[in-house]
Amino acid sequence: MQGEDSDTFQVNKSPSLPTRSAEAVLITLERSQKLDLLIHLIANLSQSLVICGPEGIGKTTLLDELKLRKQDIWSIFTIQASDSLSFEALQGQVQRLFRQNYSEYKNYSLTDILSAVEKKNQKVVILIDDAGQLVPGLISNIIQYAAANECLRLVFSLTQDEVHLKNSSDSEIDDCHFIEIPPLNEKQCGIFLQNLSAQPNAAISFNAINERLIEQVYKKTHGIPGRIITELPKMAHYKVSENNGRLVGVFFVAIIVVVVINIFVLNGDNNESIGQSSEALVLQKTEKINITPPIVNVGVVAVNTFTKDRALPELKKIAVIDTVVEVKKELSLAVPLQDSAGEVKDLLVKKEVLLEVVGDAKDIEVKTLLNEKKTAVVKEKKIEKAKNIKLKKEVDDRVWILKQPKNNYTIQLMVLSSRKSVDVFLKANPRLKDQIKFLEINKQNQKYALFYGSFKNAASAANKMKSLPAKYKKSWIRKVSNVQKGLKNKE
Secondary structure: OOOHHHOOOOOOOOOOOOOOOHHHHHOOHHHHHHHHHHHHHHHHOOOOEEEEOOOOOOHHHHHHHHHHHHOOOOEEEEEEOOOOOOHHHHHHHHHHHHHHHOHHHOOOOHHHHHHHHHHOOOOEEEEEEOHHHOOOOHHHHHHHHHHOOOOEEEEEEEOHHHHHHHHOOOHHHHHOEEEEOOOOOHHHHHHHHHHHHOOOOOOOOHHHOOHHHHHHHHHHHOOOHHHHHHHHHHHOOHHHHHHHHHHHHHHHHHHHHHHHHHHHHHHHHHHHHHHHHHHHHHHOOOOOOOOOOOOHHHHHHHHHHOEOOEOOOOOOHHHHHHHHHHHHHHHHHHHHHOOOHHHHHHHHHHHHHHHHHHHHHHHHHHHHHHHHHHHHHHHHHHHHHHHHHHHHHHHOOHHHHHHOOOOOEEEEEEEEOOHHHHHHHHHHOOOOOOOEEEEEEEOOOOEEEEEEEEEOOHHHHHHHHHOOOHHHOOOEEEEHHHHHHHHHHOO
C-alpha cells in the first residue's frame, strides 16, 4: 500500500496553490482534524469512506476543502448525486472529467485511463456529494467497481438517516469507514456568528451579537452551521429591537421618576390638608353633636341572615363596606366629641359586629373564588390533555403503545432524526410497515424511535427478530412498560 508521501506525481507539474487555514474554513479545530483524518485514510486505506452528519453540518465544505488542498497531488473529481444518475452515467462523467483535465488521456476509455493511473501508483479520488439521492443498489455497485480498481478511492456524503436507509438497499456500505462531522458548541457558535457578521453585507452587525442572542441561536440550530446561516436573515431586526428596548427602558424610568415626584408633592398637600382639618376639629370641640347611626338595621340583617355555611344574596359586599366606612367616620368624630361613654360603647359594638360579618363573608367569598378557580384549572388541564392526546395521534403511534399490555415486549429497531426519514423508511420497507410503530422521543430535536410488534415474552420477541433482515437481528428488545413509562415522563 502506498503512503501519502509517495503520491506526489503532480507536485512538479503545477505550482503550489496558496495555502489557507483549514480551521478558518471549517470553523473549528475539531472539524479541521476530521479533514486531516480523511486525507490520511485516502492515502493509506483502500476502503471506501463515508462523511456523515445532519444536513447543513458542512459535509460539502469539507469535500471542497479536500479537493482544494490535494488537487495538485491526486486526481480528484466531484460527482453530484441525483435519483436519475445511473452507473453508466457516472462512469461517463468520470471519463469526461479525466479528458478535460488531462490531455494525455484525451482518447482513452475509462478502463484504459484507470489502468494507466494504476501503473503509475497514482490515486483517483471520486467525491460523491448527496449520495443519499442515489437509487437503491447503486452505492454497492460503485463500491464493488472501486474494489476491482486499486487506484480508485470513493468518498460518499450522507446524513445519518440516509445511512440507515441505505443499509437496507446497499449492504456494501456496512464495510465503509465512517467519519462524522461534529456540530459547533455554544462558544463556537458565537465565534461563527461574529465571523459571519464581519462579511460584506452581513445580515447582522458585530455589536448586535451578545450572550443572549448566541444562546437563542444555539438552541434553535443545535450548532449546525447551515441552519445558523439560514437563521441570519431572521436576526436582521435584532439590533433594532435592542435599541428599542433601551428606549422603552428609559421611557419607563422617566415615568417612574415623574410618579415618585408627584407622590411627594401630593403627600405634602395632604399633610397640609390634615393639619387644617385637625385645626378645625379642635375649634369645634366645644360643640356637642348628636349622631343617629344609620347602621343598626344593616347590622341586624347581617347577623340574622348570614351563616358561615352559605352567603345570602341580601348581604351585598358593597353595602356592608360602605356601612363600615360610615361607622369609622362616626367614630372618628364621636370619640373626641361625645360626653356619654355609653353611646361611644354602642358604636364600638356595632363596629365589631359589622367587621365580623364582613370578615366572615370575605372568607367565604375567597374560598368560593378559589374553588371556582381550581375547578376551572382542572377543566382546562383536562381539555389541554385531550388536545395533546389528539395531536399526538397525528404525529406518532403513542396511543397504540399505551394500549399494549405492560408485561409485553417490543423490538426497537432504530432511531431516526425526522418524520420525513420515518416516512421514507416505511416506504422502503413495505413488508415491515404493518408491524412497525414509531414514537417521538425528543420533541426538541424531533427524534423518532421505530418499534416492531408486541410480544407476550422476550423469547417470542427474540425468535421474531431472527426472521428480520440481517441488519435488524441485533436490535433492542424492550419491555413495553419501560417504553410507556418513558413516554409518560415526557408528557
